[in-house]
Amino acid sequence: VTRPHRTRTRLRLRVERVVAGGDGLAREPLDPAVGDAGGPARRAPSGGRVVFVPGALPGELVDVELVGAARDFARSRLVGVVEPSPARVTPPCEALHRGCGGCDWQHVDARTQLELKVEVVREALRRTARLPDAPVRAGGSVAPWDYRTSMRFALGADGVPSLHRHRSDDLVPLAGCPIAHPSLDDLVGQLRLPGADEVSVRVSAATGERSTWWRPEHVAGLVVPGDVRTGRGGWVTEHVAGVALRVSSPSFFQSGPGAAELLVATVRSVCGDELAGATHLVDLYGGVGLFASTLLPAGSGATVTVVEGSPDACADARVNLADRGADVVESSVERWAPERADVVVADPARQGLGRDAAAVVAATGAPVVALVSCDPVSLARDAAALREHGYVLSTSVVLDLFPQTHHVEAVTRFDLERAPRGTGTTG
Numbered sequence: 001v002t003r004p005h006r007t008r009t010r011l012r013l014r015v016e017r018v019v020a021g022g023d024g025l026a027r028e029p030l031d032p033a034v035g036d037a038g039g040p041a042r043r044a045p046s047g048g049r050v051v052f053v054p055g056a057l058p059g060e061l062v063d064v065e066l067v068g069a070a071r072d073f074a075r076s077r078l079v080g081v082v083e084p085s086p087a088r089v090t091p092p093c094e095a096l097h098r099g100c101g102g103c104d105w106q107h108v109d110a111r112t113q114l115e116l117k118v119e120v121v122r123e124a125l126r127r128t129a130r131l132p133d134a135p136v137r138a139g140g141s142v143a144p145w146d147y148r149t150s151m152r153f154a155l156g157a158d159g160v161p162s163l164h165r166h167r168s169d170d171l172v173p174l175a176g177c178p179i180a181h182p183s184l185d186d187l188v189g190q191l192r193l194p195g196a197d198e199v200s201v202r203v204s205a206a207t208g209e210r211s212t213w214w215r216p217e218h219v220a221g222l223v224v225p226g227d228v229r230t231g232r233g234g235w236v237t238e239h240v241a242g243v244a245l246r247v248s249s250p251s252f253f254q255s256g257p258g259a260a261e262l263l264v265a266t267v268r269s270v271c272g273d274e275l276a277g278a279t280h281l282v283d284l285y286g287g288v289g290l291f292a293s294t295l296l297p298a299g300s301g302a303t304v305t306v307v308e309g310s311p312d313a314c315a316d317a318r319v320n321l322a323d324r325g326a327d328v329v330e331s332s333v334e335r336w337a338p339e340r341a342d343v344v345v346a347d348p349a350r351q352g353l354g355r356d357a358a359a360v361v362a363a364t365g366a367p368v369v370a371l372v373s374c375d376p377v378s379l380a381r382d383a384a385a386l387r388e389h390g391y392v393l394s395t396s397v398v399l400d401l402f403p404q405t406h407h408v409e410a411v412t413r414f415d416l417e418r419a420p421r422g423t424g425t426t427g
């Protein structure tokens with residue numbers, strides 16, 4: 001909990017690194033205070049209080065204004081960059097200049113974005129999982145622009161798709177989004193949905209199909225092109241790694257087909273030998289069956305179980321896996337009765353596995369687990385939880401599936417090195 005700062009204290013700070021969440025981290029004070037606080041700043045004890053600086057990069061000397069404080073850290077607003085990083089670039093997006101909070105890293109060049117994300121994962125594993133030497137490496141990025149084929153928008157009173165101002169409820173109407181695929185941008189420009197609160201929009205780059213799903217569903221006076229599949233039952237067909245996947249509007253799909261391809265290729269690269277020899281694969285948090293349908297080599301006699309909590313995604317997965325005889329189980333992972341597996345792929349939502357689902361993973365006895373994480377801190381917590389069950393982190397590959405934002409994706413391989421505690425057996 002941060003309290004708002006009553007006085008407008010300004011500081012000049014050197015930024016040490018970026019943290020999970022995307023902000024720069026500095027410590028106060030480095031130099032005398034500047035600006036309207038006036039006078040020299042109080043000397044902090046060595047390694048003074050942490051100050052988070054949104055929009056600042058490692059190595060930069062910045063002027064900030066404190067906007068809130070907790071006991072051992074403060075939040076700030078970037079006022080000026082005195083010594084910019086060589087990685088700093090001018091954000092090209094017009095909506096960003098109008099306050100759109102959709103992209104918080106447009107000021108960082110594309111190559112550096114992935115390097116920073118690798119450092120964020122290393123730091124999370126060092127601090128939270130106590131793994132200072134975890135083998136973490138960069139695995140690749142999707143195209144820096146035009147990559148999103150699924151997006152969710154808020155709607156203003158006029159029904160124009162909009163994004164939120166940074167950390168605010170205020171809306172910024174969009175007239176083009178540079179990270180959206182051009183077909184998605186084109187569709188968004190044609191939608192007018194007065195009376196609705198939010199809309200999910202999806203296009204297939206492969207087939208040109210389009211879908212939208214707005215909430216609440218029963219509103220009148222909408223402008224939607226005739227070819228667009230609407231509502232909960234709307235769907236598009238994505239093509240990934242040579243496989244066609246039906247994706248309904250409520251079902252999760254990666255940021256675009258490029259992200260899905262890169263994830264599948266990365267899981268294959270970290271678990272290739274075990275996948276080739278597997279007789280049973282378990283795909284936890286399986287969504288529409290992305291991994292279950294693409295990971296096993298053609299002609300493999302292996303069986304697959306998909307565990308997924310969303311009924312819409314399960315319905316898609318049953319269609320997408322019909323020719324594989326896969327078992328699609330509609331259940332939360334935590335309540336699923338574990339079955340033996342050679343390889344487990346687990347791709348949980350932002351909060352990660354948590355202790356209960358980590359125990360379920362371990363109960364499969366799988367010698368190899370590929371954990372797909374979209375939050376570096378939950379990855380680190382999960383690494384610690386899996387270690388309790390005998391799983392050792394072998395490699396973590398960091399991907400940039402969300403260029404221009406701080407969002408991180410990592411594929412991490414764990415190997416079972418000893419019998420889980422308390423069971424005396426690996427099953």
Ligand SMILES: C[S@@+](CC[C@H](N)C(=O)[O-])C[C@H]1O[C@@H](n2cnc3c(N)ncnc32)[C@H](O)[C@@H]1O
Pocket residue numbers: 251252253254284285286287288289290291307308309310313331332333334347348349
């Ligand atoms: C990050 S998505 C991954 C989906 C899929 N692996 C993919 O790549 O397309 C997480 C999925 O987990 C599902 N989910 C979230 N919490 C769950 C839980 N506790 N048990 C089972 N599924 C869950 C969501 O509905 C979503 O489909």
